[in-house]
Amino acid sequence: MKFYVTTAIDYVNDRPGLHHGYEKTGADALARFHRQRGVEVFFLTGTDENATKNEKAANAAGEPTRAFVDRHAAEFKELCETWNISYDRFIRTTDADHVRAVQELVRRWIANGDVYLGKYEGLYCTRCEAFYEESDLVDGRCTIHPTNADAIQRLEEENYFFRLSKYEPALKKLYRESPEFCVPEIRRNEVLGWLERGLKDVSVSRRNLKWGIPFPDHPDHTVYVWFDALINYVTGAGFGTDEARFAKWWPADVHVIGKDISRFHCIYWPAMLLSAGIALPKQVFVHGFLEYRGFRLSKSSGNMIDPIASAEEWGADAIRYLVLREAPFEKDSPVSPEQFNTRFNAELANGLGNTVQRTLAMIERYRGSVVPDSAGLGTSGARVREAAERAIADHDRAARELRSAEAIGAVVALLAAIDRHFQETKPWDLAKSADEAHALDAALYAGAEGVRLAAVLLWPYLPATAERITEQLGQPSPATGFAEQGRWGVLRPGTRITLGAPLFPRLELARAG
């Protein structure tokens, strides 16, 4: 079994934002989920470096373009390190193998008769680096950059064109036969709308740019950055450099992207691949935007929450959890430091942190730090077992479909069940009477085994925390081996546990007003 997952690659004209961490963590959690379950995973992320605007931004900063993109690419890599993003490759579109892959793909289009020289005159958003139709704009402005009045420019030049129109019937067939190609449905409906309006050929080269990948056999042209960028997904799998690796990993199982670039991924990309005789990816998952103070979080709008500072403030594990929990992947979601604080206290400090601490402290206190025998769980313990088994099923179903907020919610429900279990069984009362020794054993065992399973399920979101919990419970790392660990009854009586410091000390929040 293999699983190939990609994120979008990020423009390096500025520093990373919280939304970059969000997308990468969503893909990372999916990659970790599959790895845990014994699937061989390849997880690709990286940077999109050949955009004209990098050259412009570098010039404005008085820096050579190469040095400028190196510096910003390093910041995106730092984001990945800080947020514990377990990528297998960090691709940069200036990498030599990518240049080769792009040129090979373009040669295939040319050989297939899909490239011709034409004149392009049209509306171009310099921020998106994309051409638009008049009908795509609102009041003459780009819908993604409504506050940038000068973003839309009229551009005229001689370009190479790709015969996108030729692929309209094939794309319509694709969406008819494989509706799961683009999810969720709301995004697929947008794509169907574009297809309904008809596809025009698109310009795939730019003239007289110094920065970019040379168009094969036409050195005065460079490959239009969007077409170059999409190709990173096949480069990463080995296209053009390692055919055996490419045969192993391609097609991708899912491309995880934001809704602003679904046209490129759901229309252009499959057409580009069909023209080159390459199999299509299985799915494009289009996530929503993070919003802050009523606007989309983005670099170009200047509405930013710093992801590195956020990891410092809440902790790397916590910020991963908080963005995925607060912002369901399938829709737009408001986020704010206030929301993060509230969620942190409710679910990490109180929910998870308290439950773990309390369970381990009672085993230390009443049973000398040794997991007691579970001979008979009792009614309440049996309910914890049921809750754990339900959590595994609910979690896995949601996690597989990138519904991370819901997947985490399944574990939150399990933690609540453990809390109720202690309220009902009152181990602190049972401990007062020697006659209740068996009942106390059963109560403590059910709590500890529930906590262990919660940690195993939470590993994709809270990797460091989950490993800490399983270590405290004397268990192996939950990074792999879900088949053995992901079921009730694995925790062996007699196992020695270690009580540690609280996992998520409660935040003292200043009262507003």
Ligand code: ZN
């Ligand atoms: Zn735009």
